[in-house]
Amino acid sequence: MGQRNALFLISVVLLLTVGGCRKARGRQEAGKPADVNGTRIAAADSEPGNWMVHGRTYSEQRFSPLKQINDQNVSQLKLAWSYDLDTHRGQEATPLVVDGVMYFTSAWSKVFALDAGTGAVLWSYDPKVPREWGINACCDVVNRGVAAWNGKIYFGTLDGRLIALDAATGKPFWETLTIDRNSRYSITGAPRVVKGKVIIGNGGGEFGVRGYVSAYDCETGKLVWRFYTVPGDPSKPFESPILAQAARSWSGEWWKSGGGGTVWDAVVYDPELDLLYVGTGNGGPWTQKYRSPKGGDNLFTCSIIALRPDTGEYVWHYQEDATDDWDYDSAEQIILADISIESQPRKVLLQAPKNGFFYVIDRSNGTLISAKPFTYINWATGVDMKTGRPLESALARYTGNDPAPVVPGPLGAHSWQPMSYSPLTGLVYIPVNDVGFKYKSAENFEPKKLAANYGIDVVAAGMPQDPKIRKAILDTVKGKLVAWDPLQQKAAWVVERPGPWNGGTLSTAGNLVFEGTAAGNFEAYRAGTGEELWSFAAQTGVIAGPVTYAINGEQYVAVLAGWGGVFPLATGEVSFKSGRVRNISRMLVFKIDGTAALPALPVLQEPTLTPLKNRASVGTIRKGEQLFQRYCAACHGDVAVSGGVLPDLRYSSALENDEWFSDVLGGMLQSDGMVSFAKELSREDAADIRAYVIFRRNQSVTQRQSSAAKN
Numbered sequence: 001m002g003q004r005n006a007l008f009l010i011s012v013v014l015l016l017t018v019g020g021c022r023k024a025r026g027r028q029e030a031g032k033p034a035d036v037n038g039t040r041i042a043a044a045d046s047e048p049g050n051w052m053v054h055g056r057t058y059s060e061q062r063f064s065p066l067k068q069i070n071d072q073n074v075s076q077l078k079l080a081w082s083y084d085l086d087t088h089r090g091q092e093a094t095p096l097v098v099d100g101v102m103y104f105t106s107a108w109s110k111v112f113a114l115d116a117g118t119g120a121v122l123w124s125y126d127p128k129v130p131r132e133w134g135i136n137a138c139c140d141v142v143n144r145g146v147a148a149w150n151g152k153i154y155f156g157t158l159d160g161r162l163i164a165l166d167a168a169t170g171k172p173f174w175e176t177l178t179i180d181r182n183s184r185y186s187i188t189g190a191p192r193v194v195k196g197k198v199i200i201g202n203g204g205g206e207f208g209v210r211g212y213v214s215a216y217d218c219e220t221g222k223l224v225w226r227f228y229t230v231p232g233d234p235s236k237p238f239e240s241p242i243l244a245q246a247a248r249s250w251s252g253e254w255w256k257s258g259g260g261g262t263v264w265d266a267v268v269y270d271p272e273l274d275l276l277y278v279g280t281g282n283g284g285p286w287t288q289k290y291r292s293p294k295g296g297d298n299l300f301t302c303s304i305i306a307l308r309p310d311t312g313e314y315v316w317h318y319q320e321d322a323t324d325d326w327d328y329d330s331a332e333q334i335i336l337a338d339i340s341i342e343s344q345p346r347k348v349l350l351q352a353p354k355n356g357f358f359y360v361i362d363r364s365n366g367t368l369i370s371a372k373p374f375t376y377i378n379w380a381t382g383v384d385m386k387t388g389r390p391l392e393s394a395l396a397r398y399t400g401n402d403p404a405p406v407v408p409g410p411l412g413a414h415s416w417q418p419m420s421y422s423p424l425t426g427l428v429y430i431p432v433n434d435v436g437f438k439y440k441s442a443e444n445f446e447p448k449k450l451a452a453n454y455g456i457d458v459v460a461a462g463m464p465q466d467p468k469i470r471k472a473i474l475d476t477v478k479g480k481l482v483a484w485d486p487l488q489q490k491a492a493w494v495v496e497r498p499g500p501w502n503g504g505t506l507s508t509a510g511n512l513v514f515e516g517t518a519a520g521n522f523e524a525y526r527a528g529t530g531e532e533l534w535s536f537a538a539q540t541g542v543i544a545g546p547v548t549y550a551i552n553g554e555q556y557v558a559v560l561a562g563w564g565g566v567f568p569l570a571t572g573e574v575s576f577k578s579g580r581v582r583n584i585s586r587m588l589v590f591k592i593d594g595t596a597a598l599p600a601l602p603v604l605q606e607p608t609l610t611p612l613k614n615r616a617s618v619g620t621i622r623k624g625e626q627l628f629q630r631y632c633a634a635c636h637g638d639v640a641v642s643g644g645v646l647p648d649l650r651y652s653s654a655l656e657n658d659e660w661f662s663d664v665l666g667g668m669l670q671s672d673g674m675v676s677f678a679k680e681l682s683r684e685d686a687a688d689i690r691a692y693v694i695f696r697r698n699q700s701v702t703q704r705q706s707s708a709a710k711n
């Protein structure tokens with residue numbers, strides 16, 4: 001055991017002390033639980049005490065009319081209650097609150113119903129996701145939330161099921177498999193319910209899947225329609241006429257690598273236009289030459305698509321990045337707003353996707369109104385207003401021999417962390433990431449079942465060990481909270497943060513913006529000016545989107561805390577930019593003059609690293625590095641530096657004995673989410689990876705000694 005479980009023991013102890021059994025109190029009894037329907041959602045502003053759908057209203061602005069908590073009294077905001085979760089993985093869910101009950105998901109797709117006033121558990125449901133399915137999740141075993149409709153709670157599971165629970169009891173009502181289990185699909189996004197149909201997409205663009213979005217009947221769980229976002233094998237009939245057209249934008253045998261274009265997050269509905277908008281993800285693999293060797297736009301990857309919600313029929317699309325080469329998803333949240341542009345009322349949709357441009361699009365027909373970079377980017381100089389296509393810079397296509405330092409990288413200038421739009425300030429509050437990436441095509445790329453299949457040279461992308469270069473790279477990595485004016489297409493104010501991967505935002509009529517941070521705080525800012533008004537030490541990184549609601553006339557603010565997601569898993573040293581935070585997964589709920597407190601945070605001793613003997617040759621270490629970056633880095637961190645959520649292998653006691661092989665090949669830790677790699681890696685491969693990790697351990701010891709000597 002040794003270091004391995006030190007972190008996780010802490011969360012178990014917290015659970016025992018806080019879990020307890022509390023009785024349901026103060027719950028508002030208003031008909032059956034989760035009694036949500038289209039009429040009620042359309043009139044959501046008439047009951048601002050509830051948060052009935054993912055982005056509060058159909059428009060997903062994440063703006064609340066509540067203002068009892070406001071810029072005058074937010075300094076009195078204190079913890080009302082908290083609820084500890086039994087996982088130590090990333091928490092990305094936005095809770096729903098309906099008539100006094102809070103519903104949300106945690107990592108590993110578990111569902112909780114709590115009394116929103118007290119935190120008392122009403123029920124919980126564990127779909128028992130097989131832990132080995134974790135290998136098919138690019139970006140942690142997260143889940144972004146539930147949908148409520150007509151007395152039921154709907155959610156997707158990491159292993160591709162869609163489940164309807166009875167909102168009163170948490171008992172399953174129906175369950176259906178939405179994926180082919182022979183492909184590496186996963187569900188992390190929240191379903192949305194539109195006109196009695198549950199809409200759900202999936203992820204897996206890195207792993208050779210073909211994207212689609214499906215609609216299931218709320219009552220029966222039967223599939224109503226499915227829209228594939230990229231064409232399949234052209235020797236078979238296309239599922240829809242538009243896919244025959246889309247197929248002309250592909251080359252080679254794209255269907256063999258799936259193509260990507262997954263609908264893994266944004267699904268929004270406009271009841272007036274009766275259109276459903278979905279955002280699609282990157283092309284798979286990332287590098288276009290391994291996906292569609294003769295180029296082509298690769299429709300409908302990196303696009304916004306408008307569909308008819310009754311039939312799934314295509315209406316229009318707008319592609320943000322033709323011929324994606326960078327993992328630039330357009331799956332990020334879409335906000336619907338009615339704003340006046342040059343004195344004309346316009347129905348727009350707003351999106352700040354990974355590629356760094358803020359798009360204002362006419363949502364009735366998909367016409368681009370404007371697009372400007374919302375942070376520093378170097379892959380493109382602008383968007384051509386005639387064609388809607390990006391004006392790429394010379395380095396974007398990384399055709400040279402050296403890796404090209406492209407900004408943004410795969411993390412995206414903005415990812416899934418929800419932004420919010422305040423109709424009062426007219427500003428969009430965006431959690432921005434400033435992180436580049438060194439892109440170079442892999443040589444002789446071949447997809448594997450148990451590896452990350454980017455098509456990228458993953459060794460060239462790794463953090464170099466020259467201290468000067470390292471420092472130069474780390475200095476460029478930043479984060480910020482940007483208040484973006486979508487009319488002027490410029491920032492109204494900016495809060496600089498030490499690092500990226502800060503939380504989603506909530507804006508309120510109390511002139512407030514709430515955001516959690518990668519440094520482990522939950523904060524409130526004046527919405528008009530960006531002045532910091534309140535901060536709470538959350539003890540863990542907070543990445544999810546906050547919500548606000550009211551019980552018996554009293555306003556609450558809630559956020560699911562718990563560091564994780566792709567950033568601390570995959571990016572190594574970069575993920576320490578905001579400091580070292582650990583994962584403590586917990587629902588945090590605040591009100592004015594709340595009286596709860598968090599248990600004291602146990603001090604974490606940084607374990608000391610001692611060098612280990614390494615007789616491996618340079619060639620062996622190189623081979624191990626290749627394998628590590630391809631098979632292990634997505635979870636254990638770039639160049640074997642873990643961001644603190646999953647074990648840092650440099651510290652593993654398994655390096656010193658044969659436990660290494662039981663862990664890596666024997667499936668000993670399968671039930672914790674560490675799959676056996678025996679199907680693809682030999683004992684020699686595993687030994688080579690170990691030699692590389694030991695090499696990195698010894699290198700880290702030397703680096704620490706030399707930096708200590710300097711100080």
Ligand code: HEC
Nearest residue numbers: 004134135631632635647652653654663664669672673674
């Ligand atoms: C999909 C994510 C994922 C990938 C990819 C992955 N691991 Fe793991 N690994 C885990 C998880 C989860 C654990 C267990 C964490 C826990 O104890 O809760 C783990 C634990 C381990 C441990 C035990 C750590 C200790 O502290 O002793 C070793 C050794 C290990 N992994 C090696 C590897 C190697 C080598 C690779 C690449 C061949 C790899 N892992 C790839 C998720 C992953």
